[in-house]
Amino acid sequence: MQTGKISEIAYKRSVLKKIRDKSENLQVGIDGAHMAIEDVTMVASSNCILKWFFGCERYYLQKTLNDIYASGGVPKFVQLQINIPDDFEEKQLGRIIRSFDETASDMKVSIQKCDVYAGNVSDVLIHINVIGMTEKMFSLQDIKEDVDIVMAGTIAIGTTSVLVNLYENRLRNRFHDTFVDDCLKISEFTDIKKITDIAKKQDILYMHHVSDGGVFAAAWELASAVNLGIEIDIKKIPVWQETIEIAEVFDYNPYMTDGTGAVLIAVKDGAALAEKFKSAGIYADVIGHITSGRDRVVMNGDEKRFLEPPRGDEIYNYLNEKGEMA
Numbered sequence: 286m287q288t289g290k291i292s293e294i295a296y297k298r299s300v301l302k303k304i305r306d307k308s309e310n311l312q313v314g315i316d317g318a319h320m321a322i323e324d325v326t327m328v329a330s331s332n333c334i335l336k337w338f339f340g341c342e343r344y345y346l347q348k349t350l351n352d353i354y355a356s357g358g359v360p361k362f363v364q365l366q367i368n369i370p371d372d373f374e375e376k377q378l379g380r381i382i383r384s385f386d387e388t389a390s391d392m393k394v395s396i397q398k399c400d401v402y403a404g405n406v407s408d409v410l411i412h413i414n415v416i417g418m419t420e421k422m423f424s425l426q427d428i429k430e431d432v433d434i435v436m437a438g439t440i441a442i443g444t445t446s447v448l449v450n451l452y453e454n455r456l457r458n459r460f461h462d463t464f465v466d467d468c469l470k471i472s473e474f475t476d477i478k479k480i481t482d483i484a485k486k487q488d489i490l491y492m493h494h495v496s497d498g499g500v501f502a503a504a505w506e507l508a509s510a511v512n513l514g515i516e517i518d519i520k521k522i523p524v525w526q527e528t529i530e531i532a533e534v535f536d537y538n539p540y541m542t543d544g545t546g547a548v549l550i551a552v553k554d555g556a557a558l559a560e561k562f563k564s565a566g567i568y569a570d571v572i573g574h575i576t577s578g579r580d581r582v583v584m585n586g587d588e589k590r591f592l593e594p595p596r597g598d599e600i601y602n603y604l605n606e607k608g609e610m611a
Contacts, residue, residue, distance in 0.1 A: 293509060293594045326419045328358035334411040336604040340450050342384045347475050348443070348496055348545050349415045350392060354481040355494040355548055358417040363389055364398040368410040371403050381409065392476075420485065427490040428511045430577045433555025437480045437562045437569040438547030439523040440500050441539035444600045445531050446472035446546075451603070459534065468527050475546040483565055484550055487558055491551040495544035502541065502595035503549050504573070505581050514576035517592075519585045523547075523568040537599040551575065 330352035334345050346363070353360040365385060369378060378401065389396050394415065449456060449468040456465050477494065484492060493510075495503040500522060508515040522540070532539040552558050555571035562569035576582075581592035 293505075326422065327416055328353055328356045328419050329414065329416045330356070331412060331414045333413070334409070336601055337409045338447070338451060338604045340447070341604075342381065343388045343472075344443070344447055344475070344545070345411075345413055346385070346388050346392065346415075348494075349413050350394065351475075351477045351494045351496070351545060353415055353417040354477050355492045356419070357421040357423055357481075357485060357492070358419040360392075360394050360415050360417040362397045362416045363394050364414040364416070365396065365400070366412040366414075367399070367401045368406050369401065369403050370406055370408065373403065373409070381411075423489070423491045425491060425511050428513070428551045428575060430513065430575055432490060432551050432553060432575045433558075433571050434504070434507070434515065434517070434573045434575065435550045435552055435555045435558050435562075435569060436495070436500065436522060436547060436572045437484070437550060437559075437567055438474070438477065438495065438544070439525045439528065439568050440495075440544055440547065441528040441532060441542050442471060442474055442525075442547060443496070443543035443545030444499075444537070444539070444598075445525075445528045446475055447543075447600065448531060448535060448603055456531075456534070460530070464527070464530075468531065471525075471527060477546060477548050479565070480548050480562070480567060483561055483567070484548070484558070487552070487561060488554075489550050489552045489558065493549045493551075495547040495549060497543055497598045498595035499539070499541045499544045499598075500547065500549070500572075501583070501592055502598075503544065503547075504583075505592050505595055507549055507551070508575070508579075508581050511575070512579070514578045514580040514582070515573060515592075516576050516580075516582045516584060517573035519583050521570045521572040523570055525568075535603060537602075541599065543598055543600045 330349050332345050332349040334341050350360045367381070382399065386396060445468065449465070449471065453465065453469070481492060493503055493507045504515050504517050528539050550558065559569045559571055583590050583592060
């Protein structure tokens with residue numbers, strides 16, 4: 286299997302079919318699991334740091350918090366489970382914990398539990414669990430044919446922010462310093478809280494965080510979640526020139542790599558919602574709509590192509606420079 290999220294086929298065959306509970310929380314395309322306890326509804330999400338690299342604590346914690354935001358919730362508590370090699374230095378462990386603590390404080394969440402195990406692993410392996418409270422719940426059952434899909438945010442923000450930080454010196458040898466400085470600021474746009482705060486005040490139907498596999502994967506997952514088709518106009522998808530330039534350097538498709546910082550939103554009046562975002566200084570557009578049947582299609586003018594099921598993410602091909610731990 287490729288590094289990253291396993292394919293939808295493998296997930297359905299070897300995960301969903303083995304779990305007796307058939308709740309909506311276990312479907313493809315669900316960012317967070319809602320849990321009703323008496324008069325309180327909680328939402329939980331998790332992530333796993335698969336490859337250790339400089340700055341990964343902030344990147345992966347943000348991805349996990351974004352899942353909570355996209356599920357209509359507000360993240361509150363973080364739980365960490367850290368596995369380290371037997372010969373891992375305690376000083377390095379302390380640096381990791383300090384980085385997580387500083388990051389959690391910046392993101393206004395609290396680390397409530399942190400377990401650390403030394404064992405037979407070749408590198409640091411960290412599981413991140415985030416628990417929040419829901420302010421507004423959405424139902425997939427409300428998504429029907431002809432519902433608009435709005436994208437708020439731009440493509441490949443997650444991958445761009447990570448690679449620019451990892452390979453800054455290499456990029457400065459190729460681009461003007463001003464361009465690289467602008468690219469370094471892209472990490473500020475990986476947080477989707479502002480987007481979801483605006484969306485929750487509107488009459489939206491559902492939100493899905495663009496993450497592993499990029500906007501094409503997110504579109505596929507959204508269609509899978511409702512067992513319908515989707516048609517996307519590639520020319521409507523918001524793009525920053527910086528992300529295109531960085532993608533050309535590393536030779537990956539920016540539409541198919543980590544898009545942490547963007548959200549797909551199902552809504553009846555997409556144009557009105559897109560204008561709300563634009564007036565708030567957020568890139569947004571109606572990029573497509575839900576269709577009958579099961580086809581997942583991307584249009585580029587008169588050219589039509591079919592989306593393929595997501596398989597991993599190319600970002601993992603480049604996460605092999607650890608740099609110095611902060």
